[in-house]
Amino acid sequence: MKKKNVRMQQPQMDRRTFLTALGFGGVGLSAVIAAVGNLLYLKPAVDYGPPSVIRAGRPEEYKEGVKEMLEEQRVVVVRDKKGFAAISVTCTHLGCTVRTSDAGFECPCHGSQYDNDGYVTGGPAPRPLDWYQVSVAPNGELEIDKSVKVAPGTYFKA
């Protein structure tokens, strides 16, 4: 049988270069994976903050035209002819607590001003105050869910 003349093709990359690339690639890849793992570890997974659903007492306790400030929960409960609303008192500028004023709300930190519906009337605030969803819990108390925002002017009829 005639021997076939097999010529080795010249490799694209020699062994040393390949192994070096493999080594550095492996180290680099594990560094990236470790970095991602560490970032994920630091990402807050459990929310230890205040609960987002709050109870605000029975609807009858609020007279018409009242603006009741719940300071701990940083929300103001409004009752007027149209029903109930829960407006956030966290300033949309940099997170200070706004106080009620004659015209609506104003922020003591940088002077943002809002009207009674939380629309910006002055100062650096970029958007209106948040309105939260209001409902009635099974036990008849008003329930405010701070994780659900509704359009300004959305009232809940009890």
Add this chain to the structure above:
Amino acid sequence: MENPESSPLKAFGRNVYRSFFRYGRLPQDAEGQSYAVFNNLFLHIHPVKVSRHSLRFSYTLGLGVIATALFLVLTFTGIWLMFYYFPSATEAYGRMLDLRSAVDFGFVLRNVHKWGAELMVLVVILHMARVFFTGAYKPPREFNWLIGILLLLLTLGLSFTGYLLPWDQLAFWAITVGTSIAGYAPVLGQPMRRFLLGGDVVGQEALVRFYVLHVVILPGLLSIFLAVHFWRIRKDGGLSHPDDNDPPAKGGAR
């Protein structure tokens, strides 16, 4: 009678002394002085010879040294404060008040830490200004200028994280506003804010995160880059001096 010179105790004492002061206590000749400096861990950051200009106080105003000294003062007072301080939303404020009023010399440590911190930010910025006005940011020292910027950022980070720890109204609202500002950064702003606060509002999680950053991570990073900073001063030929700015001799590298 035994010769007192050859008693084992004397020999031991002499050995201990010689292991501390290998070149005699105060070497008088230039060679001995050089050896004494670079064989001592604490002195060896000094070059054996310095430019006459570097020694003129009005050139550097000692700002780098003052900043380093303040960092050391803050490290030691900070460690001491850690014996009483507790990063808990219910405890922290009370502990801070106790340090001020009940603990012996607590008010001294707290005030030295607080004023030292304010001073360090000021001195680091003045140091940066000095480096700028004396042209010390120019090659070959441009890398050390970047390390310096990193050290400034770390100093500001320490100042910011330390601000929350007293857990009073000033601290709470300052960090509320400060992290909200961070939240305005495009794309990364909100995730960064959540990372810092460990949640959506300034609370217990934020206090622990700021505490760990303030007492471990940021001082650790600052120490590492401080070492690099000093090392670069030596490698770049000491402090900048007027001869640096002379045109290099013809045909010769500077």
